[in-house]
Amino acid sequence: MIEDDAFGPELRELKRENRAMSERNTKLAELLKSSRDKLNLLYAQVEALGEPASTYGIFLEDSPRGMEAEVFTSGRRMRVKVAPTVEPTSLAPGTLVRLGDGTVIVEACGYESTGQLAMLVEKIDGNRAVVADQQGTEHLVHLTDPLQEAARAGDTMLIDPKAGYAFERIPKTEVNQLSLEEVPDVTYADIGGLSSQIETIKDSVELPFAYPELYRQYRLAPPKGLLLYGPPGCGKTLIAKAVANSLSQRIGDGGQAHFINVKGPELLNKFVGETERRIRLIFERARELASDGRPVIVFFDEMESIFRTRGSGVSSDMETTVVPQLLTEIDGVEDIANVIVIGATNREELIDPAILRPGRLDIKIRVSRPNREEAADIFARYITADIPLADSPETLIEAAVEELFAPRPFVRLQLVDGTFETLHYHDFVSGAMIANVVDRAKKLAIKDHIAGTNATGVTAAHLREAVRTEQDESEDMPNTANPDEWARISGRQGKRIVAAEVLAGEKPRTASV
Structure with missing residues (x-):
């Protein structure tokens, strides 16, 4: 015991040194292992460099x-x-x-993310499809698993034509470049001054969907299409959108109708056969959407720009192939009763008569310029109590209508029988013009509010000034003395105009034919 006490300090010191050396040995062992692992990795990398390329x-x-x-x-x-x-x-x-x-x-390595693009023309079966590249060459390819359900006619696909596979659906499709498939949020309540036209459309288009059994009992087929014609800016496009919205409400099961909005000029293509292919593509998409039993509206805006009378010499000979293609597609929807074609035009006289015959666009509805009462109805859609107003909506609407329809000569027309007719600014009123008038009045009210001269809201003076400014800048009235132009926009195609004298502006301009 005495000996242990005598050597106690030295023993404890030796034990501490032993523990320290043990810890250093452990760290050295870990460093050696890490070095061996890194060396093995380097050896593997060096060996990989000697392997052939993948x-x-x-x-x-x-x-x-x-x-x-x-x-x-x-x-x-x-x-x-x-x-x-x-x-x-x-x-x-x-x-x-x-x-x-x-x-x-x-x-x-997953699916290819780059490569050649092609448009899906038609599905053949569950996992194959016909696609066409930018040169129009068609290929039969397999669809990868993610595409077998998602791919639709008109989709732009990423393909490898040699391997025979389509890998990916590119979100921006050719159909989407030409059309809008979402159901618009426009309702009939948003449209003013067109109650008779709306009633006609409800009777001709919506009744077959609301009462299909009755139509079958009476052996009455729903119309394939209708034509909305009349001056620009009077609500033709709004009506077509409201039809799609209304049909969606009538479905009643939470589903929606489909609205394919096609701009006529965007269909035009300088390559032979390309415009016809796009028309086929649009109707192929319509048939696909209609396969679930829901209504599909194919709306052609500015229809006269592409479906002109064949052989008229008004434009190129393209109509000789484009018009028959449209006729073929319209005739081909006979077995799909829920596809409706609606056309809109400012120049109905230019459309090929074959398109307008019974069995095609057989319902024709003129969307005219609003009169005083109809203009007041349109103003009421925009001048409402939920915006700052200096007076009641009724008072402001009355002031706006009075200014809008005040006598203000614009052009004097000479008819073929030698009589003269003077047209005023109010002869060219449209719904789009009224909407612009209200917007102008709101901006005037905001400027006055900022300047501190008026903080009560839109006044009658704002509306009168907005009317005069809108009339001076109206795009609907051509700054020309060409009799043909005035015949078109005045709706007097039945009366031959031989001369026109523009009275508005600083210097009257006269022209005759």
Whole structure:
């Protein structure tokens, strides 16, 4: 005991040194292990540099022999081995795969993200489709699993024509470039001054969907289409949108009607056959949407720009092929009763008569310029109590209508019988003009509010000034003395105009034919 006490300090010091050396040995061992791991990694990297370069291919299908697969690589179809390290579920048809030494699949790399674009023309069956590239060349390709349900006619696809696969649906489709499929939020209540036209449309278009059994009992077929014609800015497009919205409400099961809004000029294409192909594409999309039983409205705006009378010499000979294509498509919707074609035009006399005959666009509705009462109804849609007003809406509307229809000569027309007719600014009133008048008045009220001269809201003076400014700048009235132009916008096609004298402006302009 005495000896232990005598050597106690030295013993404790030796134990501390022993523990310190043990800790240093542990750290050295860890450093040695880390160095060996890094050295092994470097050796592996050096060996990898000596391996042949990897190639890539498109996985086509599994081989019935197992652990083998069909791939398309280097321009040819091959059967190759699959490395055991590759997860079988990662190999889906159309997948990009990496091929290692011996042309063995060593890695699945997902789907291609770049390549050639083509437009889907038609689905053949569940996993195949016909696509057309930008030159119009058609290819038959397989659809990858994600595309078999999502792909639709008109979609832009990422394809590899040599491998025979479509990999991805590009969101911006050719149909979407020409059309809008969402149901508009416009209702009949948003449209003023067109009650008789709306009633006609309800009777002709909506009744067949509301009472299909009655129509079948009476053996009455729903109309295929209708034409809305009249001066610009009078609500033709609004009516078409409201029809789609109303039909959606009538479905009643939470679904929606489809509205394909096609701008006529955007269909035009200088390449032979391209415009006809786009028309086929639009109706193919309409049939696809209609297959679930919901109404589909195909709305052609500015219809006269593309479907002109054949052989009229008004434009090129393109109508000789484009018009028959439209007629074929309209006639082809006979077996799909819920596709409706609505056309809108400012120049109904230019449209080929074959399009307007019974059985096609057989319902024709004129959308005229509003009179005083109808103009007041339109003003009431914009001058409402929920905006700052200096007076009651009724008082302001009355002041605006009085100013809008005040006598203010614009042009004097000479008819073929030698009589003269003077047209005033109020002869060119439209719903679009009224909307602009109210917007101008609101801006005037805001300027006065900022200047501190008026903080009560829109006044009658604002509306009168807005009317005069709008009339001076109206786009609906051409700054020309051409009799043909005035015949078109005045709606007097039945009366031959031989001369026109513009009275507005500083210097009257006269022209005759």
